[in-house]
Amino acid sequence: MTSPAGLRALLTGICLLACIGSARAQASLDAMVTAEAKEAGFPALAAAVVSKGKLMAVGTGGTRRVGTSIPVTHQDRFHIGSDTKAMTALLAAMMVESGKLQWDSTLAQVFPELAAGMDAGVSRVTLSQLLSHTSGFPSDNEDFDVLLAKAVRQPGNLNEQRYWMLQQVATKPLAREPGTGFAYSNLGYTLVGAMIERVGEKSWEELIFERVFKPLKLTSAGLGPQATLGRMDAPLGHTLVDGKLKPMLGGPEADNPLVISPAGTAHMSVLDFARWGSWMAGQGKRAPFLVKPETMKKLVTPVVSMSAASTSSTTVAGAAQYALGWASTKMAWTAYPVAFHGGSNNMNKAYIWVDTERDASIVVMTNVATPNTDDVMQKLAGKLYARYVATVK
Incomplete structure (x- = not known):
C-alpha cells in the first residue's frame, strides 16, 4: 500500500506532467505579437487561435498606455466594438x-x-x-x-x-x-x-450578461470602456492626434455612448474572445447549447451581397456578403469564405475569424485604430491560420 506521503508525491508528479503537457500543447505567441506591435507602432497587441475546441496558441505584448511600460497580460480586457453585433x-x-x-x-x-x-x-x-x-x-x-x-x-x-x-x-x-x-x-x-x-x-445589458456572457463563461466580459475610471487596469484605447498617439483614460469619451451597446460596446480578454470564437466555430458541437445547431448555422449564413455596397464602417470593409451579425468573405489566406467581423470605436480594434468547416477561430485585438491597423491585424491572422489551422486535419 502506498503511504500518504508517497501518494502525495505521485499525485504531484501526475499534476506536473499534466501541466507540462498543457503548456506544450498551447504555444506562446507573446514574442511574436510583441514584435508585431513594436514594428507597427501599436501600444499593445493580442492574438489567439483555437481549433476543435482547444486553445492552440495565445499571446499578448506591448503596454497598456503609450509612453509607459505596463505589461499586457492574457487576462487584460480589450474593446471589441462591433464584434458585439454577433452576440446581439x-x-x-x-x-x-x-x-x-x-x-x-x-x-x-x-x-x-x-x-x-x-x-x-x-x-x-x-x-x-x-x-x-x-x-x-x-x-x-x-x-x-x-x-x-x-x-x-x-x-x-x-x-x-x-x-x-x-x-x-x-x-x-x-x-x-x-x-x-x-x-x-x-x-x-x-x-x-x-x-x-x-x-x-x-x-x-441584463440579458447579454445572463444569457451570453455567463453561460459561455466569458468572465472578463463587460460593457463600455475596458479600463476602469482612474485606473490603468486594462490597455487604454488610443487616438492619433497630430501624428502622435494619445491615450484615452476611462470615461465618457473612451467609448461610444452606451445606448448603442447592442451595436458594439463590449470588451473582454483575448482568452474569452477566443472562447467565444471557438463556441461559434463548433456550430453546436460543444456546450453550452444556447441555441440549436441549425440556428447557429443561420447566424453565419450570408443573407445579402455587399459587393456593390458602400459602408462607413471599416470593420466589414472587403466583405463579400453579410449574414446576421457576421460578415463573410474569402481571405487571401483561406481556400473558401469564412465568417468574420471587425470592431472599432476608433480608439481600439478587434477582429475575429470563424472557420466552421475546420472548427477553428482566430482573434486579434489592439488598443489603437490607425490607418495601418487593418493590414497589420489581417496579415498576422494569415500567419496564424497557416501555422495552426490550415495544417490541422
Missing part, C-alpha cells in the same frame, strides 16, 4: 427559439402602440432585416450623430433611451425599401436591442 444576433436568436420573436417579426408588431404613427416602410422592417443591415435605414450619418447626442440626454435607463430613439425614427421615411440592399447601420442594431428588451422584459 445570438440573443435575438434565443428569443426566436423561445417563441418571443420571429425572424420576420416587424417593428409594428413588437411595438403595436407606435404602429399607427409609423412610416409605412418602417412598420414593415423585420428583425432579420435589422440584423443583416437590409432594413432600409441608412448607414451612420450626420442625422444619426444628432439623434445619438440627443438620446444620451434623455431621462431614464438605457432601454428607455433606445425606445426614445425608436420613437424618433419611426415616423420618418427610410432611405430605401426594406430588404432591397445593404447599409451598415448601428441604429439598426440599437433597434434590435429595443426589440429584445420589449419581449425579454429586461434591459439588453
Whole structure:
C-alpha cells in the first residue's frame, strides 16, 4: 500500500506532467505579437487561435498606455466594438427559439402602440432585416450623430433611451425599401436591442450578461470602456492626434455612448474572445447549447451581397456578403469564405475569424485604430491560420 506521503508525491508528479503537457500543447505567441506591435507602432497587441475546441496558441505584448511600460497580460480586457453585433444576433436568436420573436417579426408588431404613427416602410422592417443591415435605414450619418447626442440626454435607463430613439425614427421615411440592399447601420442594431428588451422584459445589458456572457463563461466580459475610471487596469484605447498617439483614460469619451451597446460596446480578454470564437466555430458541437445547431448555422449564413455596397464602417470593409451579425468573405489566406467581423470605436480594434468547416477561430485585438491597423491585424491572422489551422486535419 502506498503511504500518504508517497501518494502525495505521485499525485504531484501526475499534476506536473499534466501541466507540462498543457503548456506544450498551447504555444506562446507573446514574442511574436510583441514584435508585431513594436514594428507597427501599436501600444499593445493580442492574438489567439483555437481549433476543435482547444486553445492552440495565445499571446499578448506591448503596454497598456503609450509612453509607459505596463505589461499586457492574457487576462487584460480589450474593446471589441462591433464584434458585439454577433452576440446581439445570438440573443435575438434565443428569443426566436423561445417563441418571443420571429425572424420576420416587424417593428409594428413588437411595438403595436407606435404602429399607427409609423412610416409605412418602417412598420414593415423585420428583425432579420435589422440584423443583416437590409432594413432600409441608412448607414451612420450626420442625422444619426444628432439623434445619438440627443438620446444620451434623455431621462431614464438605457432601454428607455433606445425606445426614445425608436420613437424618433419611426415616423420618418427610410432611405430605401426594406430588404432591397445593404447599409451598415448601428441604429439598426440599437433597434434590435429595443426589440429584445420589449419581449425579454429586461434591459439588453441584463440579458447579454445572463444569457451570453455567463453561460459561455466569458468572465472578463463587460460593457463600455475596458479600463476602469482612474485606473490603468486594462490597455487604454488610443487616438492619433497630430501624428502622435494619445491615450484615452476611462470615461465618457473612451467609448461610444452606451445606448448603442447592442451595436458594439463590449470588451473582454483575448482568452474569452477566443472562447467565444471557438463556441461559434463548433456550430453546436460543444456546450453550452444556447441555441440549436441549425440556428447557429443561420447566424453565419450570408443573407445579402455587399459587393456593390458602400459602408462607413471599416470593420466589414472587403466583405463579400453579410449574414446576421457576421460578415463573410474569402481571405487571401483561406481556400473558401469564412465568417468574420471587425470592431472599432476608433480608439481600439478587434477582429475575429470563424472557420466552421475546420472548427477553428482566430482573434486579434489592439488598443489603437490607425490607418495601418487593418493590414497589420489581417496579415498576422494569415500567419496564424497557416501555422495552426490550415495544417490541422
